[in-house]
Amino acid sequence: QPKWNQRRAAEKHTSPLTPNTHQPHKHKPTARAEWQRAHPPVFFLKTHRTGSSTVQNILFRLGEREGATFAFPSHTYQFNYPDSLHYLFPFISQGSSQFNLLCSHMRLDLREVRKVMPQNTVFITLLRDPIKTFESVFGYYTSIIPAFFSAHRAAANKGKSALSVFLDSPETFWDPKEPGNGLAKNPMSFDMGLNNQKWNGSWPEDLAQLEEAFHLVMIAEHFDESLVLLGALLGLEHADVAYLRLNARAGNCVTELDENMQEKVRSWNVLDTLLYDFFKQVFWEKAAQFGLERLKAEAARLRASTEKIQQKCVSKAEVPPGELEDLLRPLQTETATIVGYEVRGNLSLQDQGFCVRMMLPELQYHSHLYFKQYGRDMRALQPSAWKFLVSPKTLISWFRCVVLKLELNSAGHWVSRSRIRDPWIRQIYNS
Numbered sequence: 001q002p003k004w005n006q007r008r009a010a011e012k013h014t015s016p017l018t019p020n021t022h023q024p025h026k027h028k029p030t031a032r033a034e035w036q037r038a039h040p041p042v043f044f045l046k047t048h049r050t051g052s053s054t055v056q057n058i059l060f061r062l063g064e065r066e067g068a069t070f071a072f073p074s075h076t077y078q079f080n081y082p083d084s085l086h087y088l089f090p091f092i093s094q095g096s097s098q099f100n101l102l103c104s105h106m107r108l109d110l111r112e113v114r115k116v117m118p119q120n121t122v123f124i125t126l127l128r129d130p131i132k133t134f135e136s137v138f139g140y141y142t143s144i145i146p147a148f149f150s151a152h153r154a155a156a157n158k159g160k161s162a163l164s165v166f167l168d169s170p171e172t173f174w175d176p177k178e179p180g181n182g183l184a185k186n187p188m189s190f191d192m193g194l195n196n197q198k199w200n201g202s203w204p205e206d207l208a209q210l211e212e213a214f215h216l217v218m219i220a221e222h223f224d225e226s227l228v229l230l231g232a233l234l235g236l237e238h239a240d241v242a243y244l245r246l247n248a249r250a251g252n253c254v255t256e257l258d259e260n261m262q263e264k265v266r267s268w269n270v271l272d273t274l275l276y277d278f279f280k281q282v283f284w285e286k287a288a289q290f291g292l293e294r295l296k297a298e299a300a301r302l303r304a305s306t307e308k309i310q311q312k313c314v315s316k317a318e319v320p321p322g323e324l325e326d327l328l329r330p331l332q333t334e335t336a337t338i339v340g341y342e343v344r345g346n347l348s349l350q351d352q353g354f355c356v357r358m359m360l361p362e363l364q365y366h367s368h369l370y371f372k373q374y375g376r377d378m379r380a381l382q383p384s385a386w387k388f389l390v391s392p393k394t395l396i397s398w399f400r401c402v403v404l405k406l407e408l409n410s411a412g413h414w415v416s417r418s419r420i421r422d423p424w425i426r427q428i429y430n431s
């Protein structure tokens, strides 16, 4: 019963824009006026393990509320990742002459983004302390990134953690030619489209180009201040940028690094350190222009707004995946437990819709919005997957996906695709 109420509530919350007709709206060819009147188009480069799902959730909620047209990938929830875009257009779901929001994972290619988004698009992204980012990337993707997985295997008979085995001699595990190793070294530089393997002469120029392109590079360590600046840029209220911390690992999955390990992470990710330090300085310059006292006061107001919303919406935080229903369970990996939230009971339908969205994990929200915009489900396999059909493991995965039509659900189990494709939406629209 509570599950059902949440789903109904989530639908009800959007009723001014999406009447509950049991038929999803077909995508309209032009961008909707509400968004255009109030905000510029936005491109958010979603960097890995930096807090980007929290920012994306803010944009998803805002975009949904104001009828934005999203530039979604045509397959899955990311653009041809980890390949560079080279040519973005085939990876965009067609059907619109103008997009308002692009905020799905990609490896940045500025020229391609500019081809797809309007000229007055605001470019934003988020960076996090490189040591914390790498520790999180390693913990989350240990079994997915080949370099990390090799270290994980090597660690099994050494009585040491995979991370410390990797950091002892990263070069022995890291093959730069392996396409899946993009995030294994300087992951933020990789996402920003920079050469993440080694410093070269074009780095200063590349940084300058990024500085010119991005209107705001947020800093995760100053999350609230970053959101205040974002709000000012996009014309938002404090309540619009209030948030719940999403996609966090359970405390016991986070490794505290001693000085020695931190130093090793820093030297392996020296380009990320350069990138972060550069944009941290740019951030404080922007903060100074905004006014430091004003920023402090507004960040405090945002925190108060966030706390009020948390009290209203959350009955339990840091809930392990086994205790969460499908709708609110974040994607898990083999090596990391990602925790979520339990929504408060006894809320009005409208408040439930609002609160469920605050804590809705990336994949669920992405597929909900995709379905709402296009009237069909997001497709599972990206075209680029074909060129990875080399190892027996990938062949088995391909067989599962394409022939048996199975998909990994959010708990990491293979299930029939018709069951996974947004159970939330199915329940709403099939009822």
Ligand SMILES: Nc1ncnc2c1ncn2[C@@H]1O[C@H](COP(=O)(O)OS(=O)(=O)O)[C@@H](OP(=O)(O)O)[C@H]1O
Residues within 6 Å of the ligand: 047, 048, 049, 050, 051, 052, 053, 054, 132, 136, 220, 221, 223, 244, 245, 246, 247, 248, 249, 250, 254
């Ligand atoms: N508000 C805020 N402030 C600081 N840090 C935050 C915030 N929100 C999320 N996080 C942390 O960011 C990590 C998840 O990042 P992403 O959502 O970008 O990950 S993903 O690439 O989409 O999987 C994840 O880090 P770890 O828990 O260290 O893994 C989150 O805890």
